[in-house]
Amino acid sequence: MMLGALGFQYIGAMPPCDLCYWQRYPHIVAVALGLLAFLLPRAALLPLAVLGAIATLTTAAIGFYHTGVERDWWEGPAACTSADVSGLSSDQLFDRIMAAPIVRCDEVPWEMFGLSMASWNTLASLLLAALWIMAARRA
Secondary structure: OHHHHHHHHHOOOOOOOHHHHHHHHHHHHHHHHHHHHHHOOHHHHHHHHHHHHHHHHHHHHHHHHHHHHHOOOOOOOHHHOOOOOOOOOHHHHHHHHHHOOOOOOOOOOOEEOOEEHHHHHHHHHHHHHHHHHHHHHHO
16 A cells, blocks of 8 residues: 555655545554564464554545545545635735645545545555454454
8 A cells, every 4th residue: 555655656746645644654553563463473463463453444534534525525624625715815815825735635636436545545444454353353
C-alpha cells in the first residue's frame, strides 16, 4: 500500500492531501508490527496481530471518512476542503485562495472503476485487517 502511495506521489506527480497522509501512518505502524512478528518469538504474535488489525482498521476508517469527504457525504477538515465563498469580497476571496492548501481533500485526483484512492485504501485495508485477524486466531 505504501509503495503504491509513494509511486502515485513521486512517479505519478500526485501529491497527497492531509487525509492521504493520515491514512499512511497506520500503514507504517502495520508494516513495523509485521516486521516485529517475524523477528520476535511466537509468543509475541498475538498482541502484534491484534495491534496490526487495529492499525489497518484505523486506516480503513480514515479512508472511509476521506471517501465521504470526496463524495460530499460530509464536511472534511477545514484545512483541506473548500468552503462557502458566497458573500465574500474580492479581497477576502483572494486572501482565502492564497491561504488554501495546494492539495484539497475533497477532490479526487484519480479513479479506477469509479473508486478513488481513498476508497481503494478502505477496501484493501479491510482485507489486510482480515489477514491480521486470521493471524491472531492462529497465534
